[in-house]
Amino acid sequence: MQTATSESHIKLLDCTLRDGGYVNDWKFGHNNAISMLERLVSANIDIIEIGFLDQRRPYDIERSIMPSTDCVEKIYGNVDKRNAMIVGMIDYGTCGIENLQPCKDSYLDGIRVIFKKHIMHEAIAFCKQVKDLGYKVFTQAVSITSYSDEELLELMSLVNELEPYAVSMVDTYGLLHKGNLMHYFSLMDQHLKPEIGLGYHSHNNFQLAYANCIEVLKYKTDRTIVVDGTLYGMGKSAGNAPIELLGMHLNEEYGKEYDVNQMLEAIDGNIMKIYKETPWGYNMFFYVAASNHCHPNYVKFLMDKHTLSIKSVNEILEWIEPEKKLLYDQSHIEELYLKYQAKECDDTLDRAALKTVIAGKKVLLLGPGTTMKSHAKEIQDYYQKQQPVVIAINHLPEVCPVDYVFLSNPRRYIRLINALKSQNHHGVKVIATSNVTNAEDAFDYTVNNEKLLDKDAVVIDYSFVMLLRLLKDLEPEQVVCAGADGYATTGANYADEEMEYWFTSRKADVLNQYVRDALQQMASELDVSFLTPSYYVEKN
Template sequence: MKQVKLLDCTLRDGGYVNDWEFGHDNIVTIFERLISAGVDILEVGFLDDRRSFDRNRTIMPTTQCADQIFGKLDKGNTMIVAMIDYGTCDISNLSPCSDSYIDGIRVIFKKHVMHEAIQFCHEVKKLGYKVFAQAVSITSYSDRELLDLVDLVNDLEPYAMSLVDTYGLLHQDNLLHYFQLLNYNLKPSIAIGYHSHNNFQLAYSNSMEVLREPADRTVLVDATLYGMGKSAGNLPIELISMYMNTVFGRNFNVSQMLEAIDISIMPFFRKSPWGYNLFFYISASNNCHPNYVRFLMDKHTLSLKSINTILDAIEPEKKLLYDKDYIETLYRRYQSTECNDEADIQALSASWSDRPLLLLGPGKNLELEKEAILSYIKAHNPITISVNFIPEGIPIDYAFLSNSRRYVQLNNRLLEHADAQGRPVRVIATSNVTNVKDTHFDYTLNYNSLIDQNAEIIDNSFVMLLNVLTKTSIHHAACAGFDGYTVDGDNYYNSAMDYRIAREKSQSINQYVIDTLERLAGTLTLEFLTDSKYVK
């Protein structure tokens, strides 16, 4: 006979948002509210022997530590479970179930270690715990591989086997396909669980489908308060409990859940919000690990079209196993469009030989010291070159574009600026930037010849332009608006240009530019018209 059950994993999966530091009072409040709400299974956190015990956190090295936090709380009729990511908690850290407050252990594991993980599950079961076999990244399994896992699980006979949609990739058809494979092949005594993520905003609808699907066994779904969890978040327990009350005659007390959300969850949401957004949509739509998307977006040199092109090039077996060196290689390969720029270098050299140069960066001091810059332009009549932006109220002759994302943003501004000045702005683009009008830029320079392959950020736009100057035999230039970076992110005259990686790495980026200027000192002299962290 089919039973439907509800498992709350707020204190475990929600912990990715706050490094599991809910605070002891919040931990107790969340626990007691969920017990009062009548959830069937409550997951109280991770068991991870790499972490020290902290009563304010729900990531604990041993079952005895969990006893210290929860042991005096009344669990009523709810099953209490904890999770182990296989390989992060030795079996010696688990007391026998008869001596523990915890009733069950959920073991998550990736496909390539499923044999070792199931063997670990056997050891956990011998200690008396109800065991849950959690197959993460279920979309990485072929049917044959999943059936091989089912054979191992049938031999184990755990309490449940769960489909874990780690990156929120499942749509209804393939979700039900996986569910049916398990339903037809697992022993009837083994429950089927479903753990969803909300990258495609399908956690709620998919969970309803799983609960509705015919099955002569227990079916359980995971959820968290307000959907709290990493990436796009999880299934909101307050939604699915209402559905289960209405359709399956359950009697969950939703008011208790709402109280826990109001008092204990919303402060975390306001500080570090979770939920559907473009970042997690991109990772899900490309069936890939979200860290690949984070890596490429943090470059702040790529349009979304370019990011999708790179993600599409990831080999299938690499999609869900993040490899930083691998995605760095793909990024460099994509950016390294080769071109013969000898003629354009010569043309720029000739054009720049008879007037001084003024380089313009997008720092706040460009606006703060605009009058002094305009006075310099009036007195010296320089050739002005802006870097990946168009300044307000300052005439420019050239725009140097090395960043395809900035170029997409600036395309209309380039046309408007030309109209306002009554003359065209000549565009110098590096070969990784593609013209939106499918025509040639005024000058196209070889990206590979301008980057620094050994730098932490290989394509610093200011350094790339300095390399252009040395190639064109320029020995002196004035600079304005190259302020350098600060931790607080107050780096640009236009706040929309700010990006996280520049704040996080501000000190190392500043030092890299300082070192570059020292290296070029005998070849190129720069005069800074505005304050800059690049000048000691």
């Protein structure tokens, strides 16, 4: 049994009903929430956080996010909390002091206040008001990795003056490894008054939440140590340290007596049905955010474009200004995305070469829509009669021989690498936009991406419109489109279901109208017709 930290000084805190609420918008259901709280109390959890206090949200007995402390009583008041300390959380600025009743009249024993470093002074002043109401106060330093040593010492000075129950370092984006984790932890321990507890709230972006908690528990100190966890790791982003693992570890190594079976019953009866509907935990998305030390919303913004490879996403994230890394700024990431997509290259020679094979010719443009299958005979008949130059957009169909594939989407290119090497498509030449990075040899033709972008459009890099803009300058006799179906609000939009985007049905009308407008603008310079049915031609 380990003795680095006295068993009596270790406190295990469960925050499933609060941090877990990011998964389901705090809608656990009243019966479910009560059941979970009763199980956690029976499991002998020392501190249980039962949700957020947020005056912006109306009272809802089915949710663990409440506008005031008197609502806590309405939801949980019939549960015997026995020896457990019951706490709620306030994100500073979202719940005024007027919404907190005195602790003696409240079901809550304590309140945890989270805040970012730039408002530490105001937040600590608010914590003083909360403490004056009789609550045990926990100061929660959000995004601990954003603090310099000097800034952390400044916070410790404020905390020492406040004398809260505990101060916690919050690894909001799961960035900590053992070295920097223990640097922060020991620095705080050295400069805090001994009666103030020291806590750690982890996230699992690097699969280190549980391991980091073990390191914190090993740390030699006489002060109270508070370690956070959630049932089955349920929580924001990649999730938290699983409290059932922490309970098991503390029982085995520190002589604690947490009833892990009660935790497992709560997981089985209350958590797994939520997990099956909306899973959480370590995945590539949160790894990318953590490895770039940035807010996950930046990654979401870029990946939701569905035009970028992970390599491209990483390259854009590297451009984020350091002070904006952990404070999401959508206008900033939009600027960086446009900058990346506008990669310039001198395409004079490639354009001239393309013009020699396109000018004055009929071009059959093959999109990836479902009509590539349903109208295959019409496409084949047209090809046999007209012998056009065939250009496919971000895919390689089998319906007829393809002369060129137009690549503007790095993610689509990844799927096409092997196909381009196959015997079936031997001789197909690649026309790539400058934002697509070739895997091996140089592309046959590379055109400047920026010249083809529509910077004022809903989708600035719409492949079909980009290719039409390029063709306009290459002066073909006529462009005939097949498989350029546009988007339906229901059903499949692609001949290959693996190409489907989840968002197209929701944005179908906007996307279709955008292309109609683009076609109208180019009508005097480019003769475009449709061989197969398309929403780009008329509303169906």
